[in-house]
Amino acid sequence: MTISHDPTLYLLTAATMLALSGLPGLFFRSPASGQRAAAFTAVIASLLGVFAIITLLEGTPGADWQIDWPLPFGPAIFSVDQLSTIFLLPLFLVTGCVSVYSLAYWPAREQPGARKLTLFLGLFAAAMVVVVLARSSVLFLMAWEVMALAAYFLLTTDMQSSEIQRASTVYLITTHTGTMALLVMFSLLRGATGTFAFPPAHTLSQAVPFATIIIVAALLGFGSKAGLMPLHFWLPGAHANAPSHVSAMMSGLMLKMGVYGILRTLSFFEALPVWLGWLLLLLGVWSAVNGIALATGQRDLKRLLAYSSIENIGIVFIGIGLALIGIQTRSPYLVVCGFSGAFIHIINHALFKSLLFMGSGVLIHGTGSREIDRMGGLARRMPLTSTLFLIGALAICGLPPLNGFVGELFLYIGAIMDGINSPLPLAALVAPILALVGGLAVITFVKLYGIIFLGSPRSDSASLCHEAPALMTGPMVVLAGSCLIAGMAPSLLVRLVTPVVESYGNVAKSVMQQVTSQVPVLPLTIANCMLIILGLGIGALYLWRLRKLPLAFGSTWVCGYPAPTPRMQYTGTSFSESMVNLLGSLVAPYRRKPAMDGVILPQKARFIYEVSETVLDQVLTPIFLWIGSAFSYIRRLQHGQLHIYMLYIFITLFVLMLWSH
Amino acid sequence: MTDIIIHCLVALLIPPLLLGVIAKTKAAFAGRVGAPYLQPYYDLYKLLRKGSVFSETTTWVFRAGPIVTLAATLIAALLVPLGRHASPISFSGDMILFAYLFGLSRFFTTIAALDTGSSFEGMGAAREVTFSCLTEPTLFFALITLARMSKSLNLSTILTHPSPTAWLADGASMLLLAAALFITLLAENSRIPFDDPNTHLELTMIHEVMVLDHSGPAFGIILYGAALKLFVLGAVFINVALPIATGNALADWGIFIVAMLGLAMTIGVVESVMARLRLVRIPQLLVGATILSAFAMLLVLR
Numbered sequence: 037m038t039i040s041h042d043p044t045l046y047l048l049t050a051a052t053m054l055a056l057s058g059l060p061g062l063f064f065r066s067p068a069s070g071q072r073a074a075a076f077t078a079v080i081a082s083l084l085g086v087f088a089i090i091t092l093l094e095g096t097p098g099a100d101w102q103i104d105w106p107l108p109f110g111p112a113i114f115s116v117d118q119l120s121t122i123f124l125l126p127l128f129l130v131t132g133c134v135s136v137y138s139l140a141y142w143p144a145r146e147q148p149g150a151r152k153l154t155l156f157l158g159l160f161a162a163a164m165v166v167v168v169l170a171r172s173s174v175l176f177l178m179a180w181e182v183m184a185l186a187a188y189f190l191l192t193t194d195m196q197s198s199e200i201q202r203a204s205t206v207y208l209i210t211t212h213t214g215t216m217a218l219l220v221m222f223s224l225l226r227g228a229t230g231t232f233a234f235p236p237a238h239t240l241s242q243a244v245p246f247a248t249i250i251i252v253a254a255l256l257g258f259g260s261k262a263g264l265m266p267l268h269f270w271l272p273g274a275h276a277n278a279p280s281h282v283s284a285m286m287s288g289l290m291l292k293m294g295v296y297g298i299l300r301t302l303s304f305f306e307a308l309p310v311w312l313g314w315l316l317l318l319l320g321v322w323s324a325v326n327g328i329a330l331a332t333g334q335r336d337l338k339r340l341l342a343y344s345s346i347e348n349i350g351i352v353f354i355g356i357g358l359a360l361i362g363i364q365t366r367s368p369y370l371v372v373c374g375f376s377g378a379f380i381h382i383i384n385h386a387l388f389k390s391l392l393f394m395g396s397g398v399l400i401h402g403t404g405s406r407e408i409d410r411m412g413g414l415a416r417r418m419p420l421t422s423t424l425f426l427i428g429a430l431a432i433c434g435l436p437p438l439n440g441f442v443g444e445l446f447l448y449i450g451a452i453m454d455g456i457n458s459p460l461p462l463a464a465l466v467a468p469i470l471a472l473v474g475g476l477a478v479i480t481f482v483k484l485y486g487i488i489f490l491g492s493p494r495s496d497s498a499s500l501c502h503e504a505p506a507l508m509t510g511p512m513v514v515l516a517g518s519c520l521i522a523g524m525a526p527s528l529l530v531r532l533v534t535p536v537v538e539s540y541g542n543v544a545k546s547v548m549q550q551v552t553s554q555v556p557v558l559p560l561t562i563a564n565c566m567l568i569i570l571g572l573g574i575g576a577l578y579l580w581r582l583r584k585l586p587l588a589f590g591s592t593w594v595c596g597y598p599a600p601t602p603r604m605q606y607t608g609t610s611f612s613e614s615m616v617n618l619l620g621s622l623v624a625p626y627r628r629k630p631a632m633d634g635v636i637l638p639q640k641a642r643f644i645y646e647v648s649e650t651v652l653d654q655v656l657t658p659i660f661l662w663i664g665s666a667f668s669y670i671r672r673l674q675h676g677q678l679h680i681y682m683l684y685i686f687i688t689l690f691v692l693m694l695w696s697h
Numbered sequence: 698m699t700d701i702i703i704h705c706l707v708a709l710l711i712p713p714l715l716l717g718v719i720a721k722t723k724a725a726f727a728g729r730v731g732a733p734y735l736q737p738y739y740d741l742y743k744l745l746r747k748g749s750v751f752s753e754t755t756t757w758v759f760r761a762g763p764i765v766t767l768a769a770t771l772i773a774a775l776l777v778p779l780g781r782h783a784s785p786i787s788f789s790g791d792m793i794l795f796a797y798l799f800g801l802s803r804f805f806t807t808i809a810a811l812d813t814g815s816s817f818e819g820m821g822a823a824r825e826v827t828f829s830c831l832t833e834p835t836l837f838f839a840l841i842t843l844a845r846m847s848k849s850l851n852l853s854t855i856l857t858h859p860s861p862t863a864w865l866a867d868g869a870s871m872l873l874l875a876a877a878l879f880i881t882l883l884a885e886n887s888r889i890p891f892d893d894p895n896t897h898l899e900l901t902m903i904h905e906v907m908v909l910d911h912s913g914p915a916f917g918i919i920l921y922g923a924a925l926k927l928f929v930l931g932a933v934f935i936n937v938a939l940p941i942a943t944g945n946a947l948a949d950w951g952i953f954i955v956a957m958l959g960l961a962m963t964i965g966v967v968e969s970v971m972a973r974l975r976l977v978r979i980p981q982l983l984v985g986a987t988i989l990s991a992f993a994m995l996l997v998l999r
Contacts, residue, residue, distance in 0.1 A: 606819025
């Protein structure tokens with residue numbers, strides 16, 4: 037082991053730098069210089085992390101690090117493998133961008149709580165790095181909890197509004213329920229293997245006791261973090277109410293930790309039960325369709341993006357499900373296309389969703405509102421942001437020539453090859469479902485982009501908006517540029533995931549090559565270039581004609597009506613209304629229409645339209661309220677008298693001692 | 698090489714003629730003489746020499762909309778095989794790019810419409826994205842069915858595979874596919890019974906209302922792009938519905954052009970004898986088409 041060139045060491049150093057980045061700021065007199073120091077450290081750490089990953093991809097393996105600590109749960113083991121790189125690369129890229137962005141988005145000079153925010157932002161990123169590197173269960177759980185709690189403290193930066201209080205409480209309860217499931221899972225794993233260290237890949241027989249419970253607990257614990265339906269209910273509130281750059285990290289990165297957890301757990305097993313692939317596929321389809329259906333109806337900019345994250349996690353799980361089905365049915369094309377599609381989409385989603393959340397931060401900064409229907413006409417006022425947002429919107433719809441298309445392309449090809457080869461091509465049904473999801477995504481993002489940036493401003497605050505400072509747009513340019521490059525040259529993405537698919541899916545190199553030759557990677561680059569050249573060519577011709585011909589400017593043609601006002605424009609709610617009606621009970625918005633009967637000149641009335649969160653509002657909240665009232669008598673134990681509390685501890689210890697003898 | 702040149706020429710030059718044939722057919726049904734067959738070409742020429750009026754609310758998005766739409770449709774025209782000949786650009790998996798190029802053009806058409814801030818255009822854009830969302834699964838069911846028949850992921854192969862023998866073997870499936878594709882063709886191109894391309898200020902409009910504010914060369918580009926889209930989706934339909942191959946390259950091209958003109962006539966007849974559907978009925982018909990193509994897939998599984 038050469039210490040001088042060890043990617044694991046670089047990664048651990050980067051994690052330490054990130055974790056400590058906010059610490060100096062606590063001692064500086066001016067919070068602003070602390071924030072700058074933290075951002076600088078985070079960028080250096082990110083560059084180091086990206087360098088480590090490039091070293092890894094070039095073939096230098098990372099060493100295993102074992103630290104014998106005095107805890108009774110075995111040593112702490114750090115290691116990095118192919119699967120880790122998929123998650124680490126976007127993690128460092130986005131973290132670097134976010135820390136620069138936060139300098140202008142949450143300037144310490146003006147905003148309260150910047151010290152706390154900076155401290156936990158670094159800790160949050162570092163914990164995620166450690167989650168991906170940890171190879172022993174106690175270390176993993178500790179990093180997991182630091183990540184979850186840091187996210188909670190980031191979410192509660194501004195505790196004033198009751199909405200944030202509710203969202204953060206729901207998040208805290210959910211994440212701890214999830215951790216409870218993980219405790220069950222890791223305890224059973226310890227029972228099966230006899231050690232706290234993670235078992236090596238594909239070594240655990242399916243016959244170990246409680247194998248099914250281990251898998252189900254992992255699905256519950258990690259699935260709720262990933263936002264897989266029906267465990268997604270915490271996500272929209274938390275993502276919508278966190279500061280925007282925190283939402284970018286939560287949505288772009290933290291959700292992926294749930295995906296990572298599931299993938300890592302599944303890799304322990306030699307063989308997986310048959311139902312698992314189908315279950316993951318169904319959950320993925322449910323999340324994708326229902327997630328985007330709920331996104332379509334939203335009026336809140338960030339809630340819309342949050343629901344679309346559920347959709348994208350659904351697409352990732354569709355890929356994983358296809359791959360697991362492929363392993364069962366021995367169809368290499370499903371394994372390769374499923375895993376490749378899922379891994380590529382994990383990277384892509386981190387890029388464009390962070391971009392969009394950062395863009396939403398710029399909008400909130402400018403207009404002071406998250407309500408889509410109060411914006412409008414911002415493209416004229418913030419030309420750069422609007423262009424970057426458009427790139428993100430096109431990418432998230434999976435449209436060529438951007439990166440979102442690449443991941444979906446793999447899934448489509450896997451599904452259609454199943455349609456060709458399999459006697460009963462059930463997995464092929466994924467293709468029309470993905471097409472439907474894609475169509476709904478176009479509705480959602482045309483609405484989001486069109487209503488926010490185009491037309492004329494619907495409120496005063498929107499009309500007074502201005503372009504964001506370079507510290508905010510700069511990181512967005514980096515992310516948008518990555519989306520464009522990855523879309524134009526998909527071979528980069530494919531090269532990134534190929535070794536991971538080979539090692540994780542146990543696929544031979546020849547099989548991998550044979551299947552990926554069916555996926556048009558190089559032709560796609562050529563077609564994308566042709567598309568851009570044609571577009572530029574037609575555009576040049578058009579501009580040439582425009583210059584030669586007379587031009588006139590006027591107001592929009594509204595069929596002869598002389599005095600249109602901005603309020604007469606189509607709103608986002610009306611834009612999506614016909615689709616929301618067609619989707620029926622999938623969305624089921626709450627409407628209260630004003631009564632307008634019997635009066636010639638109707639009085640003022642209120643119209644209420646809300647897309648509610650069914651699982652949370654109608655299932656969980658009533659259950660929790662009932663539990664709360666049923667167990668209220670236990671609260672008598674909590675009375676604030678310290679000496680009685682000490683007595684409790686003493687009695688408990690005494691009883692435990694008696695019991696153990 | 699000759700085939701590639703003919704492909705490009707046919708794809709570039711024929712589309713406006715289809716609009717002329719449709720108009721002539723409708724005129725014949727209405728007992729009028731009608732505009733000459735070449736009228737759309739005159740219109741395009743006229744529009745390219747006209748000045749433009751721009752709304753002051755619009756941005757570069759409004760100008761880019763027609764351009765991106767045409768560019769995406771042109772690439773799609775290079776992917777689809779015409780007249781039983783492989784297309785100039787053809788690779789495994791190109792059918793997915795084909796479908797998504799229409800998504801890209803739709804995205805830009807609709808945001809260009811929203812850029813004007815007019816509620817009419819917003820309405821048109823909302824309908825366009827809603828109805829296209831429902832046609833998308835139909836196309837993919839059809840593609841899977843055709844891919845399974847021809848064991849290929851290549852648009853050129855799967856669309857030149859249907860033949861009279863395939864029709865005899867899988868007649869029911871092919872018939873359902875043809876019906877589903879014809880409905881998709883009418884819906885995607887905003888023809889009756891989904892939309893009436895002749896009226897301009899009715900509230901049930903989809904495509905025409907989205908382009909109300911475009912003028913001059915931009916409107917010419919839109920008109921041409923719409924004709925090209927009709928041509929491309931029409932070619933997909935003709936490849937499935939009339940799979941006649943003589944073996945002689947030139948004869949095949951001739952048959953293809955005649956078949957396309959016949960298709961334009963058929964559309965003209967449909968538009969003359971049918972009324973436009975009520976807006977609430979349109980989704981039902983579109984979902985019906987999806988189910989037809991799903992049936993087609995079911996039938997080839999046997």
